Amino acid sequence: MNGDEAANGTESTESSGMSGIDGVLFVTGTGTEVGKTVATAAVAALALAAGCTVAVLKPGQTGVGPDEAGDVDEVCRLAGPVHRVELARYPEPLAPDTAARRSGLPTVGPKRVAETVVELAEQYDLVLVEGAGGLLVRYDEEGHTLADMALATAELGLRPAVLLVAAAGLGTLNVTALSAEALRARRLDLAGVVVGCWPAEPDLASCCNLADLPASAGAPLLGVLPEGITGSPETPFQHSARISLAPALGGTWDAAAFTAGHRIDF
Template identity: 50%
Template sequence: MNLPGIILVTGTDTGVGKTITTAALAAVLRGTGHSVAVYKPCQSGAGAGDSDAAEIVRLAGAVTAETGVVLQEPLAPVAAAAVDGTPLPPVTAHAERVRELAASHDHVLVEGAGGLLVELDSDGGTLAELGSLLAAAFVLVARPALGTLNHTALTLEALDARDLQVIGVVLGSWPHNPDFVHHSNRQVLGSLRVPFLGALPEQASDLSPADFRAGAAAWLNGLPA
């Protein structure tokens, strides 16, 4: 599969399906014989049991999974770190660890926190800056519902302004019974200047890991061959 070695997964917002999309990407890459590492720079909400890395391993299978810093409150990293009294590593430290993982894996998938410009450290470093440091490509995860066209356009504009490569757009949670607005938005997103990579069914994480892995390639049928 002709995908870059380092792929950053960002979203138009929080809760759009970044973790499930990252797991599906990992499953597809593993299914084609590639070794995969997943890196989460900042994990918030650990106090409530949130662990995106663990969820990705559960769904995708035998991938290396690491988290840079674990924070207890379900807040943006800087706010959560302030509550915990935990220092945040600089974006440059995350970049160095991703490079180390890339040296021993075919692909490294980096899942951001919230949207593209959420700060990951106390100096204003964002996932966009991490992408620039790594010369990496992005997958953008969007909602299918009302408002997604503006949020998607704004994020793509921010990526373009930084000369960051975009592999394509994924709908992170496609409804079982989509309305007209969902179909309309999907049609528009499919006509953008960047590829439409596919759509994951809502509640895909409720599937058994075997069914999730079996379905991943069909959901992401727009990935480069």
């Protein structure tokens, strides 16, 4: 990234093979525990492998004590040397706004997050911002959400894209459609959907969802992370990430072939 690009926010991660993503990716999900951290780590691993520098920002980490590892630490453990930033940490496993209120700790809002993203984007090729839970989870008393943080980032001149991490099975299509609609209503760019944890033995709904998720999202399926990707002693995480994420995210995964291979005929 050159100085001019850093100044006007037009740098691209073409060098990492992430076509269409301009260096800032907000990672949200259809809910909590759907694999956002694992997906963030997979994207980071491929960017690092392509020689990019990567920062990972968690605006509000909840459910973790002062000495415990948070999501940014997990990304580092899985992907390798990323720069880690956490703006707030609350011990109770709740939405950030609720956890802040109950703990008496300060909230974190869109302005601070956007300013942090801009600072990081000046220093790192790729900035990944992982939300807590789903897109419209509240971070402060005014009800600001991860979507507001992405909008505030855009207002500062960057072009953030959003990645939606979805659960695999029955129930995911509705939340995917709702999340995509909320993004469209705010004119935020949904880059695509990644299934965070693809079961070893996928059921009928999971298999059908491969074809239906892109329709519900109005955006492509950009990856399917297999169950066990975080703990396979035989397969390095970076290799698993490469074969599980689509070329738009720097991998080799083929959505059409995977979907066809899991089609269940009548």
